[in-house]
Amino acid sequence: MRKIQNNEVSADMAEAILGDQDQYSCSICLDLLRDPVTIPCGHSYCMSCIGECWNTNDLNGTYRCPQCRQTFKSKPPLNRSTVLAEIMEKLRSTESAQSLAGPGEIACDFCSGEMIKAVKSCLECRASYCQTHVQPHYNVPALKKHKLVKAAVIPVCPKHDKVLEVYCRTDQKCVCMHCLLDDHKGHDTVSSTIERNEKQIKLTDTQTKVKQTIQAKEKELQKMNVDIASHSDSAKKAVENSKKVFSELVKFIEKKSNEVIEKIKAEEKADLDQGAKLQKKLQEEITELKKREGVLEDLLQTDDNIQFLQNYEVVSYSSGSDGFPSHSFKPFCLYPDVNDLVCELKNRLETIFNQEINETVQKVSDLAIKNNPVCIKVGDRVRVKPSIKTPKYDWGSAITHKSVGVVKDIKSDKCLVIDFPGFASWRGLLSEIEPVTDDDEGGSSTLNCKIKIGDKVYVKPSVETPKYLWGSVSHKSIGSVINVQGETVTVNFPEQEGWLGEVSEMELVVSADLGSPSHAYFKIGNRVSVKSSVKDPKHGWGSVTHNSIGVIKRIQGESLTVEFPEQTDWTGIASEMELINGDVSEVLSLRPGVRVRVKPTIRTPAHGWGSVTKHSIGVVEAIDGTKVTVNFPEQLSWTGIVSEMEAVP
Structure with a gap:
């Protein structure tokens, strides 16, 4: 190849070299070569750097290469490499032209016009220099003693305006030398290094x-x-x-x-x-x-x-x-007999299949709970698992995966009764539910505050307008707390269920203030009807009339859930209802062993017909509250509601 002449070193070549700048740096000063010289072993250094190195490290008249440690018996001549020097000069000019200081970068304190990016900062001069203006610190003997560092903002003492060089272990902060004679006198101090x-x-x-x-x-x-x-x-x-x-x-x-x-x-x-x-x-x-x-x-x-x-x-x-x-x-x-046999087989298979499949599904759920036990107890805050698409007993009107409720009761069949905001006494399987921790809701809970679930509360007299407005509630309204989440409290008032307010807006009701609430006379299992004086119940009539007689299934504050023959899970207010004398099971004379059938007025039983018809007559197997279990010829262990059944003479 043709040798490169001094005047043939172009800016393009320098730019190509710029991408591999480390190969053209002096291993002593770690900067681009200045007045480069090459010693016999082939390594190149700045002339001043290698000369100073050999002058200060002369051992018995021998000289060594700082990189490969090759030893020379006599001091090799330091001849300047003209081609390499020109390459370095082009490289510096190209680098300087391309290295403008950007946002957040240190600019040279000595450049005028365009702000060139600084490459070094001097702790003695407390100034930053570009590649061009830093040269005197390498060439001028007085400046060579200054300590150069990578370009950065030099921290100074705000009191003495001096460079921070010492670390005070007593106060755990960086200080200057003057601070050692002032505020940090007698402290445990060491050098920053x-x-x-x-x-x-x-x-x-x-x-x-x-x-x-x-x-x-x-x-x-x-x-x-x-x-x-x-x-x-x-x-x-x-x-x-x-x-x-x-x-x-x-x-x-x-x-x-x-x-x-x-x-x-x-x-x-x-x-x-x-x-x-x-x-x-x-x-x-x-x-x-x-x-x-x-x-x-x-x-x-x-x-x-x-x-x-x-x-x-x-x-x-x-x-x-x-x-x-x-x-x-x-x-x-006789083919009618065959039809009867086939129908009987169908009913038996359906019963067996339902029982066996339900048992299998339950065993799968039990297995999941056994392998991954979750200790959920009454009072815990819970929600429906994200993996559940549709709960067994459906979502309800206001419940989603994000809804957080409080466990009210745990049934023997691994069924939970949960109070959600806007939906009280929701039913779900234990395997569908997961507990909610404070971390899940991104903050600490206020359940430990003086207001807790089940308390009777009213809006403080000092509150003119609640944060979430009054709605149908007033200062005289007394309600029951169904949920406390963060600083937000959910209350069921007689005038409005699922009312939202701030904990700081609420006052606890002393027991003496409650007097004798209208629902004190009601118990689960009582027979009730809508008062004749009530024209329009708060939650509407539905299929119920003044002549309807139902059984109380659930009591939540002033709210009653009643099972009427015409409509199950009917919701009303305690003040709208009146007691019917006598217990429903006594009136109907329902007890184990009694023959019963579904009332002719019932279109569809609460738990469905199954294989039972209006003409089916069965025997009561058990009564649990408002639920009755009947053995029909068409279906064993059929479940219904007490109010749906009538005794057969």
């Missing part, structure tokens, strides 16, 4: 621990990903296996169905063959009788008395039907 080294060792240990923790967490995540993928695959296999089992079950039922159908058809053919024989025989007898009828007709039409008398005995003797016994079609198989 020593403190930096000690803290850097600690910080390095911390960084190592953080890295180890990251690695451990990454392994946990990797294992968790494998476990989740394996669990998902297991669930898919379970689904596929369930589909296969149920498909085989369907095929089995179809096979047995075909066998029954073939049997019915075979019996039908046998019966039809017998019927065809009888039809043929009857037809032959009819033909024979018609012939005799013709003989009789001929005899009756004869005019000769002698001939008539001579033939009378013969004809009259054989003209009767004694020789033709009566016939009837009597099939071997």
Whole structure:
């Protein structure tokens, strides 16, 4: 290749070299080469840097390369590399032209016009320099003693306007030398370098621990990903296996169905063959009788008395039907009986399937709870799990995955009764619910405040307008707290359910202030009706009338949930209702062993008909509050409401 002449070093070449600037830096001053020289081993240095290095580190007249440590017996001549020097000059000019100070970057304090980016800062001069203006600190002997650092804002003492060089361990802050004679006199102080080294060792240990923790967490995540993928695959296999089992079950039922159908058809053919024989025989007898009828007709039409008398005995003797016994079609198989048998089989299979499948589903839920036990107790704040698309007993009118409620009761069948804001006594399965912690809601809870769920409260007299406005509530309104979430409280007032307010706006009601509430006389299981003086109940009539008599199912503050024959889960206000004397179970004389049926007025029972009809008569198996369990011939352990049933004499 042609040698590059000094005047052929272009800016383009310098720009190409700029991308690999570290290769053209002096290993002693760590800056771009200035007056570059190359020693016999091939390494290049600034002339002043290598000269000063050899002058201060002369050992027995030997000289070493600072990089490869090669030793020279005599001091090698330091000849300036002209080509490399020109490259460095072009490189500096190109770098300087391209390195304008941007936002947040340090600018050279000596450049006029365009603000060139600084590359070094001097702690002695307390100034920053670009590549051009920093050169005197490398060439001028007096400036060579100054300490250069990477371009940065030089922190100074606000009191003495001096560079911060010392660290005060007593006050844990950086100070200047003058501070040691002033505010920090007698304190435990060290140089910033020593403190930096000690803290850097600690910080390095911390960084190592953080890295180890990251690695451990990454392994946990990797294992968790494998476990989740394996669990998902297991669930898919379970689904596929369930589909296969149920498909085989369907095929089995179809096979047995075909066998029954073939049997019915075979019996039908046998019966039809017998019927065809009888039809043929009857037809032959009819033909024979018609012939005799013709003989009789001929005899009756004869005019000769002698001939008539001579033939009378013969004809009259054989003209009767004694020789033709009566016939009837009597099939071997009665198909209405077959229909009854098939229907009975269907009902039994449905009952068994419902029971077995429900038990299987429940066992799956129990297994999930057993493997992942969740300690939920009365008073806990809970919500529906995000994985639940539709709860078993539906969502209700105001409940979503974000709704947070309070557990009111836990039933023996792993069913929870929960009070949500705007929806009291919601029912859901334990396996569908998860507890809500303070972290889940992004802050600390105020459940520990003086107002808690179940308390009677009213709006403070000092509050002119509540944060969420009055609605139908007034200062005289007394309600029951159903939820406390952060600083927000949800209250059921007689005038308005699910009313929202601030905890600071509410006052606890002393028991003496309550007097005798109208619902003190009501208990779950009481028979009630709407007062005749009530024209329009607060929540509407629905299918209920003044003549309707129902049973109280739930009491929540002033709100009553009543099961009427015409409408289940009807909601009313205690002040709108009146008691009906006598207990419903006594009036109906319902007890285990009594024969009952569904009332004719009931269109659809609360829990559905199942295989039961209006004509079905069963025997009471058990009574639990307002629920009754009946054994019908069509369906065992059928569940209904007491108010839906009537005793059969």
